[in-house]
Amino acid sequence: MKLEFAVASAFLTVLLTAACAGDPLPDPNVITIAVPSSPGDLDPRVGVDEASARVHQLLYDQLFETDENLRVAPSLATHWDMPDALTYVVHLRDGVRFHDGRELTSRDVVHTFKAFLDPEFVSARKGAFTLLDSVRGIDARTVEFKLKRPFGSFPVNLVMQIVPDGSGSELRDHPIGTGPYQFVSFAADDKVVLKANPHYYRGAPTNTGIVLKVVPDDIMRGLELRKGTVDIVINDLPPDVAYQLEQDKELQLVTSPGTDYMYLGLNLRDPALKDLRVRQAISYAIDRDAIVKYLRRGLARPAVGILPPRAWAFEPNVVSYQHDPARAKRLLDEAGFTDPDGDGPLPRLNLSLKVSTLEQYRLQATVIQQDLKQVGINLDVRSYEFATLFDDLFKGAFQMVSMQWVGITDPDVLRRVFHSSQVPPSGWNRGFYHNPEVDRLIDAATVSTDEAERHRLYAETQRLIAQDLPYISLWYKTNVAVAQVNLEGIHLTPATDFVFLRSVRRVPRPSG
DSSP: OOOOOOOOOOOOOOOOOOSSTTOOOSOTTEEEEEESSOOSOSOTTTOOSHHHHHHHHHHOOBSEEEOTTSOEEESSEEEEEEEETTEEEEEEOSSOBOTTSOBOOHHHHHHHHHGGGOTTOOOGGGGGGTTEEEEEEEETTEEEEEESSOOTTGGGGGOOBOOOTTOOGGGGTSOOOSSSEEEEEEETTTEEEEEEOTTOTTOOOSSSEEEEEEOOOHHHHHHHHHHTSOSEEESOSOHHHHHHHHTOTTEEEEEEEEEEEEEEEEOTTSTTTTSHHHHHHHHHHOOHHHIIIIISTTOEEEOSSSSOTTSTTOOOOSOOOOOOHHHHHHHHHHTTOOOTTTTSSOOSEEEEEEEESOHHHHHHHHHHHHHHHTTTEEEEEEEEOHHHHHHHHHHTOOSEEEEEEOSOOSTTHHHHHHSGGGOTTSSSOTTOOOOHHHHHHHHHHHHOOOHHHHHHHHHHHHHHHHHHOSEEEEEEEEEEEEEETTEEOOOOOTTOOGGGGGGOEEOOOOOO
């Protein structure tokens, strides 16, 4: 099966889009990025949508950051010490200044994290800090974090942008950080304009500014690349559009292994799906390789579990489910779902799958529907706007659901998704999975601070989850940037942080 979408071609001579007040910017070394939506809140403690996070990455620095191997690494902090299992002492680097010239100190770090302990402060991020008991400054360069009980994954919560001491709701529209870019202006549903920070502690950006231009439609983002009215689109083009644009000699395509994970969630309270043999049959029936090759245009790879292969705790030696329709039929027979009419039209089993209205996921659902039909399962596919889909997922109002986890870096996600204590509203165990041994392993890994021990415990956890199949893994996303051919310095990290944009610059176009 080969699925292609033609993308219209257009070539226009254009000026670089403006930075301020709609006027043409005289400096050609401003980079324009097309994004699908406006940021919701420019305060990094509050804004959790992807559009907001991308702007945060350019305006602020994190206390720690996630490196290429998805480990917690120094950023504004140089390191941490652990005097005991409940205490993290973080040491700040010298000489970092906010955009208004004030030097960053421990007071800024304390102010940032104390917001999450304030019962009056409203933020979806607060759930990550339920085990944080207190935060205080020891001196200008040292901060102490105290936990309520041991939590081996706590350092990943220190991957957080730092805001100035005393700052409040004004950051929503007028942010001040220490990052590589300074805020200029924001027009909702239009653009965010940033200028380079010449005093950035890691060195001034190689370009003079960034414009994030809001272009909601997938096809229009592709057309704007071809017209030259935008310079780059990052992970915001469907695979078919990216494939078409790759043929354009004026454009380049840059990829890297990503962390996003696509799966089918199963409601294990359902009478049919609670039978492991039925879940195994579904998994054997789906041709992941065909989905990756044709629907994803090779811009993905088959997945074996929720943790990405780049994660330090990833376990590759788990049971996998290759495409095997004959085995799927045998498992359905064993589960009591025999074929009622041989090769006739009657199904063995009827199931429903809820998906989003995005075209690429509806197409994927259609392919899965056909795969299951080949083994005698009739799949009723229904598409919903994301808000409705998510509400049904939260309530457990589904048999099967097609969803995607984005930006997974830490193995604590195994606790939030698969521990039996984490059913909604406590966590993300929306399929009501319960395995006492998985709970025991996760509990032990959560409190351990020994990485080798945690790795062993998480590896066994992943093996058991793969056997139990509460999720049917589909693919890991490949990060994709499509850019003008005269841009240099494009380097996509696994989590596709926009920070790399500070190294992007425009050079003369290749001749010929």
